Amino acid sequence: MCSLPVPQEPLRRVVVTGGTHGNEMSGVYLARHWLRTPVDLQRPSFSALPMLANPAATAVCRRYIGHDLNRTFTNTFLISKATPDEPYEVTRARELNQLLGPKSSSQAFDFLLDLHNTTANMGTCFITKATDVFAIHLCHHLQLKNPKLPSRVLVYQLSQDETYSLDSVAKHGMTLELGPQAQGVLRADLFSQMRSLVASSLDFIELFNQGTAFPAFEMEVYRFLGCEDFPHTEDGDLAGMVHPQLQDRDFEPLRPGTPVFQMFSGEDVLYKGDSTVYPVFINEAAYYEKNIAFMKSEKLLVSIPALPGLTPVPTPLT
Amino acid sequence: MCSLPVPQEPLRRVVVTGGTHGNEMSGVYLARHWLRTPVDLQRPSFSALPMLANPAATAVCRRYIGHDLNRTFTNTFLISKATPDEPYEVTRARELNQLLGPKSSSQAFDFLLDLHNTTANMGTCFITKATDVFAIHLCHHLQLKNPKLPSRVLVYQLSQDETYSLDSVAKHGMTLELGPQAQGVLRADLFSQMRSLVASSLDFIELFNQGTAFPAFEMEVYRFLGCEDFPHTEDGDLAGMVHPQLQDRDFEPLRPGTPVFQMFSGEDVLYKGDSTVYPVFINEAAYYEKNIAFMKSEKLLVSIPALPGLTPVPTPLT
Numbered sequence: 128m129c130s131l132p133v134p135q136e137p138l139r140r141v142v143v144t145g146g147t148h149g150n151e152m153s154g155v156y157l158a159r160h161w162l163r164t165p166v167d168l169q170r171p172s173f174s175a176l177p178m179l180a181n182p183a184a185t186a187v188c189r190r191y192i193g194h195d196l197n198r199t200f201t202n203t204f205l206i207s208k209a210t211p212d213e214p215y216e217v218t219r220a221r222e223l224n225q226l227l228g229p230k231s232s233s234q235a236f237d238f239l240l241d242l243h244n245t246t247a248n249m250g251t252c253f254i255t256k257a258t259d260v261f262a263i264h265l266c267h268h269l270q271l272k273n274p275k276l277p278s279r280v281l282v283y284q285l286s287q288d289e290t291y292s293l294d295s296v297a298k299h300g301m302t303l304e305l306g307p308q309a310q311g312v313l314r315a316d317l318f319s320q321m322r323s324l325v326a327s328s329l330d331f332i333e334l335f336n337q338g339t340a341f342p343a344f345e346m347e348v349y350r351f352l353g354c355e356d357f358p359h360t361e362d363g364d365l366a367g368m369v370h371p372q373l374q375d376r377d378f379e380p381l382r383p384g385t386p387v388f389q390m391f392s393g394e395d396v397l398y399k400g401d402s403t404v405y406p407v408f409i410n411e412a413a414y415y416e417k418n419i420a421f422m423k424s425e426k427l428l429v430s431i432p433a434l435p436g437l438t439p440v441p442t443p444l445t
Numbered sequence: 446m447c448s449l450p451v452p453q454e455p456l457r458r459v460v461v462t463g464g465t466h467g468n469e470m471s472g473v474y475l476a477r478h479w480l481r482t483p484v485d486l487q488r489p490s491f492s493a494l495p496m497l498a499n500p501a502a503t504a505v506c507r508r509y510i511g512h513d514l515n516r517t518f519t520n521t522f523l524i525s526k527a528t529p530d531e532p533y534e535v536t537r538a539r540e541l542n543q544l545l546g547p548k549s550s551s552q553a554f555d556f557l558l559d560l561h562n563t564t565a566n567m568g569t570c571f572i573t574k575a576t577d578v579f580a581i582h583l584c585h586h587l588q589l590k591n592p593k594l595p596s597r598v599l600v601y602q603l604s605q606d607e608t609y610s611l612d613s614v615a616k617h618g619m620t621l622e623l624g625p626q627a628q629g630v631l632r633a634d635l636f637s638q639m640r641s642l643v644a645s646s647l648d649f650i651e652l653f654n655q656g657t658a659f660p661a662f663e664m665e666v667y668r669f670l671g672c673e674d675f676p677h678t679e680d681g682d683l684a685g686m687v688h689p690q691l692q693d694r695d696f697e698p699l700r701p702g703t704p705v706f707q708m709f710s711g712e713d714v715l716y717k718g719d720s721t722v723y724p725v726f727i728n729e730a731a732y733y734e735k736n737i738a739f740m741k742s743e744k745l746l747v748s749i750p751a752l753p754g755l756t757p758v759p760t761p762l763t
Contacts, residue, residue: 311730
C-alpha cells in the first residue's frame with residue numbers, strides 16, 4: 128500500500144470538528160465551547176480552528192437531516208451540481224470541502240481531527256487510514272501519553288474504496304471515537320477525556336512543527352474487514368438482537384461457533400465465519416438503519432516507519 | 446389522598462403498549478414480536494392486547510414526530526377539535542383514547558402496562574400513581590417475584606396535576622421503565638428482563654381474576670418532588686453537564702453541598718437544596734429539551750391496604 132507523503136513543512140492549518148453527527152454530544156459541546164473560548168486550541172506555532180460540522184442536525188439533536196454527512200465526502204457528491212432538492216448534507220459537504228479542502232488538493236487543511244461518540248463499548252478508539260503515517264504517529268503518541276487509557280487504533284480503508292468521511296478532506300486526518308455514550312447524552316467523564324486527547328493531539332503537532340523527529344515503532348492495529356447484518360424476518364423486520372455474550376465485547380476475539388445473536392424466539396445464532404475476528408461498533412444505534420450489527424476487524428502487528436523531523440529553514444545570512 | 450376504587454370484577458381488558466416513545470427499543474420490539482406471536486400474552490381468564498402506541502415515531506426511530514405522546518393524554522388535548530395542522534401525536538392520542546378509553550369512563554380498559562427505556566441508570570423502575578392501590582400491589586408482587594433484581598417504585602402525581610401519560614387512559618395502569626439503554630439500541634439483557642416482568646404482571650392479574658386476595662404491606666417508594674435544570678449560558682446554551690459524581694447515581698441520596706454539575710469552565714456547582722433528595726432520570730437524553738438534568742424525589746415508607754379477593758359470582762342453581 129502507498130503511504131501518504133509525510134509533511135515537509137509545519138502544519139499551520141489544523142481544524143477540530145465536532146457535531147459531524149448532530150447527536151454525538153462530546154464533540155458538539157466541545158466545538159461550541161471552543162467557538163466561545165478558543166484559547167484551548169492555541170499553540171505557539173498554530174491555532175486550530177474549532178468547527179461545528181453539521182449545525183442543522185446538531186440543532187435538532189439528530190445524526191443527520193437528509194444524508195449521513197460522514198459518508199458524503201466522495202468525489203461523486205463533491206463535484207455534483209447543486210440541485211434544489213438535494214439533501215442538506217450534500218450542500219454542507221460541498222461547503223466544508225470549499226472551506227477545508229478541496230479534497231486531495233495542495234490548498235487543503237494540513238490536519239483534520241473529527242470528534243465522535245458511539246453507543247458501543249469501544250472505549251477510546253482512533254480511526255485513520257493505514258497509509259497516513261503522520262496520523263498513526265499521532266495515535267502512538269496518544270497511547271504513550273495515556274498508558275492507563277485502553278485505546279485502540281482502527282485502520283479503516285479497503286484498498287479499492289474511495290474515502291467518504293469528513294477527515295478525508297484534509298491532507299492528514301483522524302477520527303476520535305469515544306464510547307459508550309447514548310445519543311443525545313453528554314457524560315462528563317467522556318467530555319474530559321476527549322478534551323484531554325485533543326490537547327495532546329495539538330501538542331504532538333506542535334512538537335512536530337518545532338522540529339521533533341519520531342522514531343519507527345511496532346503497533347497493534349485493528350483492520351476493518353467487513354460488516355455483519357442482524358437476523359431479519361421474511362418481511363424485513365429484526366428477528367433477533369446482539370447476543371448478551373457479544374454485547375459490550377468490542378475488540379475481544381470472536382471465534383467461529385460462538386453465539387452472536389439471540390432470536391426473539393429464544394434460539395441462539397452462532398458465528399459462522401471461518402476464522403477469529405475482532406468485532407467493533409457492536410450494537411451501535413446509528414447502524415441499525417445501515418444493517419450493521421457489528422463490524423469485523425483483524426488484529427495485526429504493523430511496523431511504522433520513522434517520522435523525520437522537519438529540516439530547519441536556513442536562517443538568511445545578514 | 447383519594448384511592449382509586451379497587452377492581453370488583455375480573456380484569457378482562459388488558460393492553461400492553463410499546464413504542465409510546467419510538468426510540469425506546471425494548472418495548473418497540475416486544476410489541477412487534479407479540480403482534481406476530483401473541484401467545485405470550487394469553488392467560489386462562491384474559492388475553493392482553495399488544496399495541497405499538499406511536500407507529501409513526503417508531504418507523505423513524507424518534508421519540509416523537511410533533512409532540513411527546515406521553516404528555517398528550519390531558520383532557521385539553523383529548524377533547525380538542527381536530528385541526529389539519531395539529532401534531533401527529535395529538536391525533537394519535539385521540540385515537541388511542543377511543544380505542545382504550547375514553548379516559549375516566551366505565552368503558553375504559555381495565556389495565557394498561559406501558560413499556561419504556563431510559564438512558565439513565567435507573568435499573569428496573571415501576572412508575573404509577575400513589576392512589577392506584579391495584580397497581581401498587583402489582584409492583585409489590587413484581588418485587589417479591591424478583592428478589593435479586595433491584596427495582597424501585599416511583600410515584601408520580603402531584604395532587605393538583607392532571608395526569609397526562611398514556612397509562613392514565615385505562616382504569617388502572619403502570620409504566621415500566623428499564624435502563625440504562627441508549628435510544629435506538631436493543632440490548633438482549635433488558636429485552637429479556639422486560640419480557641419476564643410483563644409475564645409476571647399478567648400472572649398477577651390472572652391470580653387476582655382467579656379470586657386471590659393480597660394482604661396489606663409496607664413499602665419504600667420514591668415520590669416525585671420536582672425537576673432540576675442544567676446550568677446555561679446567557680444565550681441559553683448548556684454551560685455545564687451532570688457532575689461525574691452524580692452521573693449514574695439514580696435513587697442514591699443527594700445531600701445539600703454535594704457537586705451536581707461540572708461547568709465547561711471547570712468549576713463545580715453544588716446542590717443548593719435544603720434537604721436530602723433522591724435523584725432519578727439523571728442525564729436522560731430525552732429531557733435535555735425539557736430542561737431537566739434530573740428529577741428529585743423523596744423516599745417514603747408507605748402502608749398499602751390489602752387488596753380484597755373478588756367475591757365469587759354465585760353459580761346459578763340448575
